[in-house]
Amino acid sequence: MLETISLNLNPMADINQKKENIKMHLKDLRHNLKKMHLKVTEELKLPQPDDVKKLMKKMDQLLNLIETK
Secondary structure: OHHHHHHHHHHHHHHHHHHHHHHHHHHHHHHHHHHHHHHHHHOOOOOOHHHHHHHHHHHHHHHHHHHOO
């Protein structure tokens, strides 16, 4: 009986870890996008293409994390 309980608790730990990872990625993306936005609106500078590519890669990683079960 104890084995089935511990097996049932483990998936919840995985789900909670996945949620925390997603939150971390979203916070990082939001921070980077805010910095980019400020540069565009206040300094009238466009972001570097590499910076945009990095953010796109992070967004793809987040999407993959969300889609995996």
